[in-house]
Amino acid sequence: MIKLRIFLFLLIATFFVSCETEFEPDIVTTDVEQYVVEGYIEGGEEPTPPYLILTKSFGFNSEISLDAVNDLYVHDAIVTVDNGDFQTTLEEVCLDELTDEQKELVVEFFGLELDSIEINFCVYVDLSFQMLGEIGKTYELEIDTGDKILTATTTIPNHAPLDSINFVRLPNLGVDSLLELRCFFNDIPNEANFYRYWTQINDEPILANVSSVTDDRFFDGLAFEFPLAKAEPRDAEFDPITFGLFTEGDTATIKWANLDEAHFKFWNTLEFNALNQGPFSNYTRIESNIEGGLGIWGGYSVSYISGIVRE
């Protein structure tokens, strides 16, 4: 419905020759800097230890410089994660402290390119790998930044993987090299399930789509086939003919995850917030599960499925 609204509006705006001009908004100065948590722990097919990026929010600046971004990272926080059995403390690792091999591993994990990276990227991570994500477990996060305590809880829920994928050629598309992805799926019945997906082409960075989450209210317990769009960066140009299609011959990997409700609400409100500016929405606040800050502490149960793009 969001997209329908935007479509309707664009249609009318185009018809009436609307005009847009850039402007400098009045800057809000109160309560601007807040702690922002982006932390995950993944269970399932390739479990990960907990890892977390801790930054600060910043006021609306038109140009954001390298120095300004480097300054956003919050250093020297005490970050602990408790899974009910034991507690682990995450260590802060910054890119400039790593060997080249370690750097390679880190940037690949975060979907970046080592050659072009200039930022001194910092992450809190359980380097001991003692705590790997496990389905069914709950993880409590506590961050002591020195001036504030932030807390959050997440659970790695049961997982329902994609059964299979295939690619189909659209008969009237007019571009033979592009195919649509079809997924076969079986939802877990009688429980509220929440899903997120990412796609990866060959060894390019893995990307979440601009609309990447759903709940199962509409398909609880059903087995069915559905088309799935290739993830595009948020600022990608929209082409109504080619959007979301895969190029023949590529290797496509789908990362498919279950997440708990609070985690789902974060992504659902974040994506609505990003897509629904303008005339149709007053605003939507992103629903965070972080007590005392912004962002997300999220658990995923994950599976991967790959295939070569061909009919």
Place this chain on the structure above:
Amino acid sequence: MNSKYFLCIFFMGIFMNFLSAQEKYTLNGYVKDLKTGETLIGANIFDAGNPTMGTTTNAYGFYSLSLPKGKYQFKFSYLGYADETLEIDLQQDVLQNVELKEGITIEEVVVTAEEKDKNVASTDMGTVELGMENVKRLPALLGEVDILKTIQLLPGVLSAGEGNSGFYVRGGGPDQNLVLLDEAVVYNSGHMLGFFSVFNADAIKNTTLIKGGMPANYGGRLSSVVDIQMKEGNNKKYGVTGGIGLIASRLTIEGPIVPEKSSFIVSGRRTYAFDLAQPALKGTNFEGTNYFFYDFNSKINYRFSDKDRIYLSAYFGRDVLNYNSEARGFGFRMPYGNATATLRWNHLFSSKLFMNISAIYNDYDFGFNGSQSEFTFNLFSGVRDWNGKIDFDYYASPRHSLKFGVNYTYHKLTPNILNATSGEVEFEINPPSRYANETAIYILDEFKISDKFSVNVGLRGSLFSQVGPYTSKIDGIEYDNFERVKTYTGLEPRFSTRVKLNERTSLKAGLTINNQYIHLVSNSTSSLPTDLWVASSEIIKPQRGIQYALGYFQNLKNDLYETSVEVYYKDLQNQIDYRENFVDDPTLDVENEFVFGRGRAYGVELFLKKRKGKLNGWIGYTLSRTERIFPDIQNGEVYPARFDRTHDLSIVANYTKSKKWDFGAAFVYGTGNTFTPVKSLYFIEQNLNIEYGNRNSQRLDAYHRLDLSATYTPKPETTKNFKSFWTFSVYNVYNRRNPSFVYNAFETDLEAGTGKASAFKVSLFPIIPSVTWNFKWNQK
């Protein structure tokens, strides 16, 4: 207000009336247009020797005036028509139908035959009647004459947005306006996201806006009434009128079925702008898109005698958006719109007692049907009412006009019903419809206590029940058909008084208390076809509004100018909004997404109107504030409502240069709309995200615009059956780029550690000239 005191005054007034009801006879009848036989609503009838002894015709053109026996010179007058004076010796009850001649020459336009001091003399506050002939002379966006946009030019009424027909009245939300078409509620009065209203100007006779003291015969909404009456159709001659414009054309046919007894009118309008634009859409993102809307109005009436008449009127309108992408095998069709039907029976029990019985059906529904290869998706929602009402007008004496009646509505509200298929697999979300009974009973008396004092006192009692079938969300109890789930009652006193300080000056005060049981909650800046109407329920309490108003009215220069100053304060309880984390999703039960709070609005409205002359028009200015307080929004802090507008100015002028040329102009100025600014930005998954600041705490640039129009009638004196005229309109003459909304765009390159955030203001309508050719054919 103390209800005992109120009732005491009320019944004492009625009692006094009967004590004095002696040796009086009644003049009654209908006032009509000479040429067409259309009844005239709000025409004035008064004793020329004592103009305070007068009355006005009701919504069916009926009047009744009881006076002591004797000889009188009665004057019949109506805005834009030549006066008619009749000498009548009132020795018995007299039935006198009167036909007035429309003044179409320049000289006659000067004779604006409205009761001269009506503005000062009546107890009405915040009430404006608009005849369509006046509306048609004003500039119109793309040449589409629009009654709802004209209403926005009045003080206290704000436009919902650039070029939008939606409106806010004295700090009330868009759902707080009761929009009636021949008594049927129109739930969505906008086409094309509200850029055009659903009311075809050719099919409309009269529009009354009540923004202040809503009389007790109206209810169910907190802020205003827009009561629109459709034409009945010429009962003397056949006629065809129509027009060809840039985006739409219209055609109306009317005529007698049985001359002087029965007539019909059918009127249609359809847009074709996107049909014509198809070649231009080729190769764009909108290739395969078409959009159009249409309206169809019809009405027939039959007069059995002077005592009985029936009317059957209907409206059907649809917006249709189609999209079809052959390349992707994807398409959808989205139809939505209103349908109304009204059957009315007017009966005159006596020369003093007029009755109208109405049976009304109205429906608004939204549909979306999409498909992609073997996948289909369908969505439906709607609201449907069945309404029966009986209204009486009792003209007890020239000092007392009573109205009383009862009104019952059965509501059916269908939330989003979704179903989809993927091959053989079917998906469905089928929430049960909600049902409700709404009943109201009312009585009001327009009581002229003396030449100086006059009051309009009324009481409306309302009873609303959510009924089954329903399963309680609170305790799981299942309710059968028509079984009451939750009942609300409302006692809604209405009071307004006028104190005449002198012949040209009066003070007025009013108190209005209203309950509203059906609500529309929108997360957007204007109403969308997808917005859902919801009924009060075990979770949603009725909205309640209390309005206090005070006015000073003065006419100047022998009633050439009308002026008024009105101040108001409004307390709005049980207001509804979406929670701040709301995500618009048709699979959600919206009741779970609501938060509840209060509102208040206050302001002062200045109005100066030049009633007659070659140059006439008005200036309206409003200084106001509208605020909301919701415990769950912004931690309960007070914030400005979305439609809070500090200054709002309208200047409207009409100049009749000659019989051939008529000019119109409208200038509007308003404080910029509120918006919620970005407080801060933060990175998640390498994208910039927005943390918003305080709700509605910043404003767009001030809004101002000038529109001009010219009407050219090449042969005004022609005696031929066929006449035509041209309307030229220029919207936004000086091409002001008024921002309609803002949005932010971000570019980030985390690897490089840089980013760019940009804010944009978007304006919709540049200068838009338009031309419309109008024609009229009348049988000789």
